Amino acid sequence: MFKLSPISLYIHIPWCLKKCGYCDFHSYVSPEIIPEKKYIENLLKDFEKDLHLIKNRKINTIFIGGGTPSLLKNKSIKRLIYGIKERYFVSQNAEITIEANPKTIECKRFVHYKNSGINRFSLGVQTFDSDLLKKIERTYDLDECINAIKELKKVSQNINLDLMYGLPDQTLENSLLDLKYAIGYNPSHISWYQLTIEPNTIFYSKKLNIPNDEIIFEMFSKGDKLLRKSGYKKYEISSYAKHDYQCQHNLNYWNFGDYIGIGCGAHGKITQKNGKIIRTFKNKNIKNFLNGNYLNSVNTVSEEDIVFEYFMNTFRLYKPILKKDFRKKTHINEINIKKRIQKAINNGFLINTTDYWNTTKKGKFFLNSLLKIFLK
Structure with a gap:
């Protein structure tokens, strides 16, 4: 908790x-x-x-x-x-x-x-x-x-x-x-x-x-x-x-925070008290939405998707990514992604320290290539 x-x-x-x-x-x-x-x-x-x-x-x-x-x-x-x-x-x-x-x-x-x-x-x-x-x-x-x-x-x-x-x-x-x-x-x-x-x-x-x-x-x-x-x-x-x-x-968004989304076609991301993350998807059909049918689906985000989504957002920022923040917001230990982090380092995309990771200039320029490393 x-x-x-x-x-x-x-x-x-x-x-x-x-x-x-x-x-x-x-x-x-x-x-x-x-x-x-x-x-x-x-x-x-x-x-x-x-x-x-x-x-x-x-x-x-x-x-x-x-x-x-x-x-x-x-x-x-x-x-x-x-x-x-x-x-x-x-x-x-x-x-x-x-x-x-x-x-x-x-x-x-x-x-x-x-x-x-x-x-x-x-x-x-x-x-x-x-x-x-x-x-x-x-x-x-x-x-x-x-x-x-x-x-x-x-x-x-x-x-x-x-x-x-x-x-x-x-x-x-x-x-x-x-x-x-x-x-x-x-x-x-x-x-x-x-x-x-x-x-x-x-x-x-x-x-x-x-x-x-x-x-x-x-x-x-x-x-x-x-x-x-x-x-x-x-x-x-x-x-x-x-x-x-x-x-x-x-x-x-970029710090992997939570938000609710309302309206036709909106979606939300909400962390529950047990650490699970859910995504809500609202009805895209405007007629259905106006008739009171708002929610299309609710999904629990898998651990693999959480890792990818976390980095997809945080790698966009021009600041270090604290490891304690990763643990807090994903409920995942960074040991679980050690091999992928090392691959990103070997490719010159990431710098690794005791407390944080930081994208290099090359990592920012080849952001899609960096993210592919964390894609399931």
Whole structure:
């Protein structure tokens, strides 16, 4: 038996104006009228059904993701946040994030979202190049991006800008210009990650002029230097933050913390008092979810999967991985993975000390190869 730490809450809003060609998140193209009221009612009921799993564990972070959560009206978000707080204890200084789209109509809602208790905004810019925005099938242009950032700056200092590099037909100069644009607006956080084409996406079956590996590496290395030089500290593979502005919700994921997930297609990870870890998977069918059928399945995570999932998250961070933390959060003795640790060391991916492991520069660059060592 061991003491359980605070927990996070993820809330999934499954609608988008348009399904982007690279997106593999669970979402629907929004109907003319989104059934907001009914969905919020069912989100709160879904939340109530999960409460028995997290007894006496306060919620430290809330993340409203999607889809495009900023499609929801002010009153819907307010009702959602207030409904969560009425039903369970949320820390007074909890980080509450909402993902937003730069589309002009949604910008007008930012101030109302803040008044509902949201204190962190994540804006999915992806690129400031209007031509590239069309190529990756986004629904806004450069002017709307800039307007959205300016509107957010009036509301909050805790702002993340999502940017991607390695886009179709993107040049090295384009990628660095994106970063310079972003840095110029002085957001507290920048998420900068490489476009990856997943098998279950529209882009997977298309011929795209993706930059070659050499150019992508140059984008990464020069962009990384630019961000660090501009006062952003890299604390995770694709995350850069000003002092005290790291995303606490995502840090909980990457530190293999627990979270509950509510909403259509959401999933959660919850450690039980006996040390067992369970995963919850919510119904992906929106009609079924709106009819009250929330839970799709609950699975106990095997020891092999726990090891892989722990390292899949913690290897992303730019800090040592304490062995006592591994034991505490997995309930597994590191002796059980001694051979795999040694293989990672032999490959130059890991440094091993008495108290911790740390990924090398090579380990970070070849992260997938490092993780394969821990895959069953």
